[in-house]
Amino acid sequence: MEQRNPRMPVLFVGHGSPMNAIEDNRWSRAFVKLGNDLPPARAVLCVSAHWYGAGTLVTTDEEPRTIHDFGGFPHQLYEVRYAAPGSLELARRVAALTGARDTAERGLDHGCWSVLVHTHPRADVPVVQLGIDAGLAPEEHVALGRALAPLRDEGVLIVGSGNVTHDLRDAFARVRTGDASTPDWALRFDRAVADALARRDVAAIVGLWPGTADGRRAHPTPDHWLPLLYAVGASDAQDTVTFPIEGFDLGSLSMRAVRFG
Numbered sequence: 001m002e003q004r005n006p007r008m009p010v011l012f013v014g015h016g017s018p019m020n021a022i023e024d025n026r027w028s029r030a031f032v033k034l035g036n037d038l039p040p041a042r043a044v045l046c047v048s049a050h051w052y053g054a055g056t057l058v059t060t061d062e063e064p065r066t067i068h069d070f071g072g073f074p075h076q077l078y079e080v081r082y083a084a085p086g087s088l089e090l091a092r093r094v095a096a097l098t099g100a101r102d103t104a105e106r107g108l109d110h111g112c113w114s115v116l117v118h119t120h121p122r123a124d125v126p127v128v129q130l131g132i133d134a135g136l137a138p139e140e141h142v143a144l145g146r147a148l149a150p151l152r153d154e155g156v157l158i159v160g161s162g163n164v165t166h167d168l169r170d171a172f173a174r175v176r177t178g179d180a181s182t183p184d185w186a187l188r189f190d191r192a193v194a195d196a197l198a199r200r201d202v203a204a205i206v207g208l209w210p211g212t213a214d215g216r217r218a219h220p221t222p223d224h225w226l227p228l229l230y231a232v233g234a235s236d237a238q239d240t241v242t243f244p245i246e247g248f249d250l251g252s253l254s255m256r257a258v259r260f261g
Helices: 026-036 088-098 110-119 138-154 168-177 184-199 202-207 213-218 226-234
Strands: 010-014 043-048 057-059 101-103 127-129 156-162 241-245 257-260
Touching: 010 026, 010 226, 026 110, 026 241, 026 257, 043 088, 043 110, 043 138, 043 226, 057 088, 088 101, 088 127, 088 138, 110 127, 110 156, 138 156, 138 202, 138 226, 156 226, 184 202, 184 213, 184 241, 202 226, 226 257
Parallel strands: 010 156, 043 127, 043 156, 057 101
Antiparallel strands: 010 257, 057 127, 241 257
16 A cells, blocks of 8 residues: 655744854754754755746756855855755646746755755755745735645645745844844834734735835845745645744844644
């Protein structure tokens, strides 16, 4: 008899600074624990804030390169190589479910690998990335997540990687002035997101950006918000919702992680 894959949870992870990939800090240790608490996956499908552009694309490279899509960091960070294999089989399955177009021109960006180096440090699980189409409405991103849901019963861990709040101008200003406090708008928005997720209120979640002032402040651009909508779409009403990581980095950057199931 063919062995059935266990139903996988869905994750949204606040990835924060690329330095979390190489530092031993509160967030990197939390990523390790998050990985240790997961069931074994046949493959990982990652929707990262750092692949945001024209069209919905999916990676097909069997040996995806590690993309260092940032500047001004220590040389040790640029030496990181996350050598997980790709999966043409999974890429084709994703394309069939979502209509995504194949591309072999894209590797794994830091929104993906800076988390996976801790959750899957052996890099022995195939990883595929799905790009975010900047031209779609929030509801359409949720619908794409919903289309991906069957992968959960096929042993695929779906990971959205962004941040619940992501105003880097504010965060960097706090670093310059030494102000580590968390502003009220960030606290309110983070709590509103958590409350809507706990209620399983998809309409409320979709309405938070760009429909609220706090949401627009938390996300001057939606790239770090939209991965959460894919995770919401891939979840269902039977999933328990937990928050394995909470807190703020750089004052206003929410590092909240969400586990569905």
